[in-house]
Amino acid sequence: KEFMVRAKVPTARFVIHETFTEFKSRITQTPYPKVLKLDGLAAGKGVVIAKTEGQALDFADAVWNKRVFGPLPQKLLEEEFIPGVELSYLGFCDGKNFIPLSSSTDFKRVYDNDEGPNTGGMGAVSPSPYHTPEIEIKIKERIIVPILQQLQKENFSFNGILYIGIMIDKNGNPFVLEFNTRFGDPETQSLMMRIEGDLLPTLVSTAQGTLASAPNMTWKNETSIFVVAASPGYPDSPKIGSPISGLDDFSADTEIFFAGV
Numbered sequence: 700k701e702f703m704v705r706a707k708v709p710t711a712r713f714v715i716h717e718t719f720t721e722f723k724s725r726i727t728q729t730p731y732p733k734v735l736k737l738d739g740l741a742a743g744k745g746v747v748i749a750k751t752e753g754q755a756l757d758f759a760d761a762v763w764n765k766r767v768f769g770p771l772p773q774k775l776l777e778e779e780f781i782p783g784v785e786l787s788y789l790g791f792c793d794g795k796n797f798i799p800l801s802s803s804t805d806f807k808r809v810y811d812n813d814e815g816p817n818t819g820g821m822g823a824v825s826p827s828p829y830h831t832p833e834i835e836i837k838i839k840e841r842i843i844v845p846i847l848q849q850l851q852k853e854n855f856s857f858n859g860i861l862y863i864g865i866m867i868d869k870n871g872n873p874f875v876l877e878f879n880t881r882f883g884d885p886e887t888q889s890l891m892m893r894i895e896g897d898l899l900p901t902l903v904s905t906a907q908g909t910l911a912s913a914p915n916m917t918w919k920n921e922t923s924i925f926v927v928a929a930s931p932g933y934p935d936s937p938k939i940g941s942p943i944s945g946l947d948d949f950s951a952d953t954e955i956f957f958a959g960v
């Protein structure tokens with residue numbers, strides 16, 4: 700978030716808290732609902748959208764007092780909630796150049812109709828239905844160019860995959876929710892079904908800092924949909940040990956991926 704401010708990329712207003720006492724005394728800085736994010740990996744459980752002060756305090760209590768997410772110290776990000784639709788914008792970066800992958804959107808609530816607890820993603824679609832030519836221009840101008848300029852200004856040669864989580868608000872403006880320096884799960888499963896040719900030359904160019912002369916990646920002009928099948932109780936207390944069956948019943952254009960089985 701601090702890099703986003705320095706690069707002047709659009710992002711929700713935020714405050715960083717470091718202790719429960721400090722959180723409690725400053726909690727009124729953004730209106731409700733507000734987003735609370737734990738600084739660290741939490742298997743999709745480190746983010747809550749608090750509708751009331753009670754919910755915000757409960758989460759802070761779980762982090763700092765009950766230590767549900769592990770030992771202290773933990774930082775908590777409090778940020779303004781931006782209603783809209785999400786777009787996962789991934790690309791290869793060598794510090795000076797950025798080659799985007801095709802677009803995707805993942806869906807994080809565990810049950811149908813976008814209900815239930817948050818997960819890392821129960822499914823994804825590529826290309827994203829929210830990726831339009833207009834939004835592509837805005838993302839390039841307002842996010843990618845400033846990121847590359849700031850990386851160079853800070854003499855920070857980031858070579859790798861950059862996952863930019865974007866919220867598109869009701870006026871069609873993109874805001875960066877987060878950066879991840881890894882592929883997205885499950886976005887990548889739907890993306891890789893559409894890639895044409897070989898990924899390896901792009902990976903090598905990323906590592907060697909030669910993306911400027913790397914060929915653009917090409918994508919099948921087809922839609923890929925990825926759906927997660929999880930055990931009952933997922934994500935909080937999934938039932939372990941259930942047999943998996945029926946894998947022969949899928950058509951030839953279906954790929955099965957396994958994770959945590």
Ligand code: GLY
Pocket residue numbers: 805819820879882883884885886
């Ligand atoms: N699907 C969300 C993520 O990979 O962070």
